Amino acid sequence: MMPFIDLATQRARLQDKLDTIISKIVAEGRYVLGPEVTELEQRLAEFGQADHALTCANGTDALALPLMAWELQKGDAVFVPSFTFASTAEVVPLQGATPVFVDIDPDTYCMCPKSLAAAIEWTKTQTDLKPRVVIAVDLFGQPADYPAISEICKAEGLKLIADSAQGFGCTLNGKHPAAWADITTISFYPAKPLGCYGDGGAVVMRDAELAGLIRSLRNHGEGEARYAYERIGLNSRLDTLQAGILLAKLEIFEEEIVGRNAAADAYAEGFGDVVKTPTVIDGGVSVWAQYTIEVDDREGFRAKLAEAGVPTAIYYPIPIHLQAPYAGFPVAPGGLPVTEAAAHRVVSLPMDGYLGGERQQAVISAVRTAVA
Structure with missing residues (x-):
């Protein structure tokens, strides 16, 4: 049977580059948050038309980190599609907040702005929940209707996450989702369009303060000094080997x-x-x-x-x-x-x-x- 995703052809094309960069990283011994991670973050920000990019351990953590930074809690509502992978929804109750499920457009399968607007109004008038965040998904690789969704978010004072786990690289009118979203999240799971050889994720954003918070949160809440903690965080760092692999793949x-x-x-x-x-x-x-x-x-x-x-x-x-x-x-x-x-x-x-x-x-x- 033919492959569902042909990763072998890509690997053969990049084999020499991959051998070189993997050997270099192994020899240097900086296996976590090495220089290739920093380089990858710079390249991701540039590619995604954003000011900041930070890598993390996986695409699920990429969604959880901004919710942690915004201090979501019990009583907060997060609007998410139901036609998506579990990560989009599961990060919400893990922060103590409540997911409110929204319908999709029948043609694009991405979040329906009309259903979103109705869900927000219902939540405000019929529940004790406080609307806080919208997570739109770039399902199957295409951008959600960000002009419409971001207009709703701005009118309601809500944060907007572009869950671009499947869609990093997609554009709408020449712009990446970061043009509208407060934060864009990426998964580097091997089957994704830009995938590594294990788990990995990233967030891209324009806000320097938010980037600083997430940089701390992904590394146990560490502050400026090593072993000095400013907040409760996660262990969500990207392996340098995966960053090297992604740098090679990003070139093509x-x-x-x-x-x-x-x-x-x-x-x-x-x-x-x-x-x-x-x-x-x-x-x-x-x-x-x-x-x-x-x-x-x-x-x-x-x-x-x-x-x-x-x-x-x-x-x-x-x-x-x-x-x-x-x-x-x-x-x-x-x-x-x-x-x-x-x-x-x-x-x-x-x-x-x-x-x-x-x-x-x-x-x-x-x-x-x-x-x-």
């Missing part, structure tokens, strides 16, 4: 984004007349973390593709608000009908920066055959 990242978009265009042309293909927001450029379509008989469709040697995945089969640990948390007025409908129909196909030629044609042929 823009080229890979171009490749992913070419593959997405070929998919849309190849089977867009027989299945519902993704819609990218006007002015948006996706990094295509996943290429997700909708079909009627999903299990039958997946079985036929498997017979043809084409792997598939489902992101996400059970919305977070329907999972047992989250069932008691509030949802937007009217429920989340778009989220629940999409969860039964979506299926993701192979996608990476090297998808093309016979491999992609095999996917296109399998899709067309499966729905014939």
Whole structure:
């Protein structure tokens, strides 16, 4: 069966650079927060059109750190989509706050601004919760509707996090999410568009004071002096080896984004007349973390593709608000009908920066055959 994500081709392309930088880091012995980490942070800030970037241990910590910096607590409400990975929601109750689940747009699968506005108004008038933060997700690699969402946040005095775990590198009207969000979070999990060879994460932002707080929080709350602690923090530092790997990958990242978009265009042309293909927001450029379509008989469709040697995945089969640990948390007025409908129909196909030629044609042929 073909790979769902072709990491081997990328690794072969970078092998000499990876061997050199890994050998250098091992020889120098600065395995945590070494000079490559500092260099990576500078490069990430520049790439993401932000003033500051700080790495951390994983994408989940990247979400938790700003909530810690803003001192969220019991009685605070954080508005999140339910059609997402668990990390987006789980960091909220871990801070003692309450997630309020919001519906998604039926075409982009990102947070619906109308559902968000309704959820905020309902929370203000019908509960004792205090609205504090919105976490919008760049789902499947494309930007959320940040102009609309940020306008709502500004009007309500709320902080805005761009959960760009799947979407770092995406843009909207030529701007990265940092142009609108108070903070953008990144995951470097290996399957992400910009992935390392283990766990890793980062945050990018414009606010120097917030950056200073997060720098302390990621390292046990340490202050200016070593072993002098100013606050309670986490152990959330990035390994230098992972930073070195990411530096090598960042050099070809823009080229890979171009490749992913070419593959997405070929998919849309190849089977867009027989299945519902993704819609990218006007002015948006996706990094295509996943290429997700909708079909009627999903299990039958997946079985036929498997017979043809084409792997598939489902992101996400059970919305977070329907999972047992989250069932008691509030949802937007009217429920989340778009989220629940999409969860039964979506299926993701192979996608990476090297998808093309016979491999992609095999996917296109399998899709067309499966729905014939």
